[in-house]
Amino acid sequence: MSFKEIFQTESLVSCNAHARVNLIGEHTDYTGGFVLPTLLKFKTTIEISANGEKIYQVYSKYFKEKKTFNDFIKSKNNNWIDYIKGCLFVFYNECKYVSNKHLNIYISSDIPMERGISSSSALCVGMLKSLNEFFKTQISDKHIAILAQKVERDYIGVSGGIMDQMVSSIGIHRKAFFLDCLNLKYQLLDIPQNWKFYLVDSEVQRNLRNSSYNERYIQLKKAEKELSVEYLGAIKLKNFKKEKISDPIIQKRASHVISENERVLKSIEYMRKKNIRKFGNLMTESHLSYSNDFEASTKDVDLIVENSIKAGANGARLTGGGFGGFTVSLIEENIKDKWLEYMLNIYDISNFFEV
Numbered sequence: 621m622s623f624k625e626i627f628q629t630e631s632l633v634s635c636n637a638h639a640r641v642n643l644i645g646e647h648t649d650y651t652g653g654f655v656l657p658t659l660l661k662f663k664t665t666i667e668i669s670a671n672g673e674k675i676y677q678v679y680s681k682y683f684k685e686k687k688t689f690n691d692f693i694k695s696k697n698n699n700w701i702d703y704i705k706g707c708l709f710v711f712y713n714e715c716k717y718v719s720n721k722h723l724n725i726y727i728s729s730d731i732p733m734e735r736g737i738s739s740s741s742a743l744c745v746g747m748l749k750s751l752n753e754f755f756k757t758q759i760s761d762k763h764i765a766i767l768a769q770k771v772e773r774d775y776i777g778v779s780g781g782i783m784d785q786m787v788s789s790i791g792i793h794r795k796a797f798f799l800d801c802l803n804l805k806y807q808l809l810d811i812p813q814n815w816k817f818y819l820v821d822s823e824v825q826r827n828l829r830n831s832s833y834n835e836r837y838i839q840l841k842k843a844e845k846e847l848s849v850e851y852l853g854a855i856k857l858k859n860f861k862k863e864k865i866s867d868p869i870i871q872k873r874a875s876h877v878i879s880e881n882e883r884v885l886k887s888i889e890y891m892r893k894k895n896i897r898k899f900g901n902l903m904t905e906s907h908l909s910y911s912n913d914f915e916a917s918t919k920d921v922d923l924i925v926e927n928s929i930k931a932g933a934n935g936a937r938l939t940g941g942g943f944g945g946f947t948v949s950l951i952e953e954n955i956k957d958k959w960l961e962y963m964l965n966i967y968d969i970s971n972f973f974e975v
Contacts, residue, residue: 635753637663638659641660643657644884644903646906646938647837648877650780652850653852653877654884655884658793658796665728665746666747667726668726670721671724676690676722677725678701678724678726681729682729687699687701694706707768710767710774718757723754725747734945735821736942736944737940740784748767761790765788765789766785769781783801796888797809798888802853809891813953815896815950815952816975817975818972818974820971821945822921822947832942843874853877857882860875872914872915876913876914880910883905887903890902903948906937916943932951932955933950935949948975
């Protein structure tokens with residue numbers, strides 16, 4: 621059903637935000653490090669109009685469900701409507717001069733949910749961009765990202781970094797988005813024309829609130845405390861004194877992040893030089909670190925990575941927050957068909973998405 625069919629009026633504003641795949645750099649964002657995501661074609665669109673009902677009305681085309689509310693209190697069961705409430709709460713708190721208007725809000729999306737490609741951040745960025753346009757508040761795209769992070773971190777309660785929101789708000793399709801998560805400086809890099817990235821859905825469901833994501837966040841903050849640094853991103857691999865960390869599990873978590881930052885910086889150099897072999901090697905090294913030191917993978921995911929490399933991928937890895945979701949593989953254009961033929965002998969075609 622369309623906006624008009626649901627609300628019996630036309631929408632006044634329509635904005636969208638895309639999902640992302642992180643090519644390399646996991647759990648380095650909230651530790652002041654570096655990341656290299658890029659946008660996907662999947663997107664969420666938010667349409668808005670004012671209403672005279674003295675109540676907020678929200679329809680999700682994905683869930684085929686309409687909800688109404690007149691306060692911004694989070695629900696007890698972590699419902700999808702909480703992201704909309706959170707966006708409104710953060711927006712009105714930021715723009716105290718804006719008069720509260722009750723709205724009709726229509727959400728449509730083709731982003732696969734709970735797969736590690738940031739459907740929630742796209743929802744928040746799209747919603748905040750729509751509010752920004754509707755109220756003509758002239759908030760910059762970078763600040764939209766900061767507000768979207770506040771929604772997820774402070775309202776929803778997921779201890780994530782700023783990467784997802786920044787690339788969703790500012791990124792450009794077929795450009796790699798290199799971000800220094802400490803100072804929010806970024807560069808848009810051309811992805812070489814003969815490089816193809818493919819996502820493979822592991823079909824392992826993930827939910828950041830119910831997974832070990834927040835546990836890993838706490839572990840990395842413990843590592844920072846024991847190493848007497850504000851952020852792990854400040855530590856070079858050659859200067860990493862793991863013996864300062866008493867717990868071997870915390871050592872492993874820190875080791876992943878510190879080595880991952882170095883891999884991200886090297887990957888930029890190789891992308892600029894169009895060195896697909898070395899870039900791919902870094903992706904695979906990243907996965908091994910993510911699986912062994914960070915313990916964020918599963919046997920099914922590890923097998924997809926292994927099969928992808930056997931099929932001819934230059935590199936492959938689990939992408940996103942971990943504990944399921946998508947893998948991303950780097951393939952040279954001239955072997956793409958052979959790689960896909962091999963993989964389709966093992967996995968269903970519906971699990972594959974070209975970036």
